[in-house]
Amino acid sequence: MSRAQLELHIDFTRCDGRGLCTEILPELLVRDDWGYPVGRGGRDIHVPDGLAGAAQDAVDLCPLQALMLRRVTRS
Amino acid sequence: MTEMTLDPRQLGTGGLFTAAVPDLASHEAAYGRRPSGWTRSPLLRELEASGLAGRGGAGFPAWRKLAAVGAGRPAVIANGAEGEPLSRKDTALLRQAPHLVLDGLVTAGEAVGASELFLYATAESLPGVGQALAERRDGPRVTLVEAPAAFISGEASAVVNALETGTALPRDKAARIARSGYQGRPTLLHNVETLAHLALVARYGAQWFRSAGTADDPGTRLYSLSGDVPAEWVVEAPGGASLRDVLRLGGAEPSSLAAVLVGGFHGAWVPAEAFDLPLTARGLARYGASPGAGVLLALARGRCGLQASAGIVRYLAESSARQCGPCMFGLPAMATVLERIAAGERAPWLASEAERLAGLVTGRGACHHPDGSARFVRSSLGVFKDEVRAHLAGACTAHHGRV
Ligand code: SF4
Ligand code: SF4
Numbered sequence: 001m002s003r004a005q006l007e008l009h010i011d012f013t014r015c016d017g018r019g020l021c022t023e024i025l026p027e028l029l030v031r032d033d034w035g036y037p038v039g040r041g042g043r044d045i046h047v048p049d050g051l052a053g054a055a056q057d058a059v060d061l062c063p064l065q066a067l068m069l070r071r072v073t074r075s
Numbered sequence: 076m077t078e079m080t081l082d083p084r085q086l087g088t089g090g091l092f093t094a095a096v097p098d099l100a101s102h103e104a105a106y107g108r109r110p111s112g113w114t115r116s117p118l119l120r121e122l123e124a125s126g127l128a129g130r131g132g133a134g135f136p137a138w139r140k141l142a143a144v145g146a147g148r149p150a151v152i153a154n155g156a157e158g159e160p161l162s163r164k165d166t167a168l169l170r171q172a173p174h175l176v177l178d179g180l181v182t183a184g185e186a187v188g189a190s191e192l193f194l195y196a197t198a199e200s201l202p203g204v205g206q207a208l209a210e211r212r213d214g215p216r217v218t219l220v221e222a223p224a225a226f227i228s229g230e231a232s233a234v235v236n237a238l239e240t241g242t243a244l245p246r247d248k249a250a251r252i253a254r255s256g257y258q259g260r261p262t263l264l265h266n267v268e269t270l271a272h273l274a275l276v277a278r279y280g281a282q283w284f285r286s287a288g289t290a291d292d293p294g295t296r297l298y299s300l301s302g303d304v305p306a307e308w309v310v311e312a313p314g315g316a317s318l319r320d321v322l323r324l325g326g327a328e329p330s331s332l333a334a335v336l337v338g339g340f341h342g343a344w345v346p347a348e349a350f351d352l353p354l355t356a357r358g359l360a361r362y363g364a365s366p367g368a369g370v371l372l373a374l375a376r377g378r379c380g381l382q383a384s385a386g387i388v389r390y391l392a393e394s395s396a397r398q399c400g401p402c403m404f405g406l407p408a409m410a411t412v413l414e415r416i417a418a419g420e421r422a423p424w425l426a427s428e429a430e431r432l433a434g435l436v437t438g439r440g441a442c443h444h445p446d447g448s449a450r451f452v453r454s455s456l457g458v459f460k461d462e463v464r465a466h467l468a469g470a471c472t473a474h475h476g477r478v
Contacts (some may be wrong), residue, residue, distance in 0.1 A: 011247040012399030013441045032435055036400040042438020
């Protein structure tokens, strides 16, 4: 069974690890030893429906356009 | 460097090195002419029946890559970059059998209706390929692109980047290159050895291909053997052969070895007690090893596996393209921890710190470099766990005493 789910993609080639997104989305992201965002799933983090709005805010506010929100179907 | 060209009949296969010399006459004498006129569906069916898996590292089924390529003037790339410093097999193949690789490239290009063909390889390999191209009758237009000798240069998105911009750095992958690769066009990228096998499947068919190897790992594979061995051979062996068989084919004595690193620096250690298992992802599943691009690094009995591993992790850290923070900072941190363990620091927490860092970097780069490096670290800690324990207690089992 597969179902489209919302994912937050982190482009680590852009991210500079100052951590704004971790303040907007503390439920999903924490900072690693060097400040870069960590969530479950590496560079593609599952976003539950209730956090879709906050995730969109993080995407819009990331100063380096390192975040992308997308619907993905994984089997 | 030396190569061994085994008599392929000895292996019960047609073999990739059947041509006596690299020129076209010798190639056609060995294999006959390239059958032209392949279209997509028949080639797909033949490849699927053959079970040919990619020989560049990931081992993805060749037919599925072909099937995934979108319509509309795709680009086809033969990847012979071989960034792994211990890998020699693609260079050997391009030198000794360039026409087989070109046959595969042209055949794949024909089948997908390619607009452009590329061959990407190191400066060492390109002159021979250029010569081979010049003598071909089918006169394919193949653009030769030089790959820098860097670990990451052969990663798929780095290859596309190198073709477009001349910089072989990986990119963040929002879309798969099968749909949007070289200049936004659908792109098929195969390792040169995969294309050489494809050329033979296109000639002799899937059944013939399966006459070598096992059901699980059909055909032959090339291995680059190095480390504590008498000579650094490139060996062609049937799929599913055991490490013991492959080591012997390469003139190495298995009983002199403690372990072999299988699959290169992103691979995993396989200890001596497992040398009789088939050298396949399934056979070596409990070690997390798979043949990958065929790199085998032998470690002699009496050598410290942790020291060897720490050196490799440092190399991996220095190979980071330094684009992604977790890779740029996390890999050097892992290397430092492994070096401290190898040096015999009495700090028991170092082992769990290495595990933690491996978990932290996994999945957090634009390419798989952090993941592969983390896998290697975990494998080193696992296979050499007795050594880890001894080191953290201030001793080294390899040196029978203090570090
Ligand atoms: S806000 Fe953007 S640049 Fe800053 S840490 Fe988050 S992803 Fe990285
Ligand atoms: S993960 Fe590492 S090697 Fe890969 S692109 Fe990022 S920095 Fe470069």
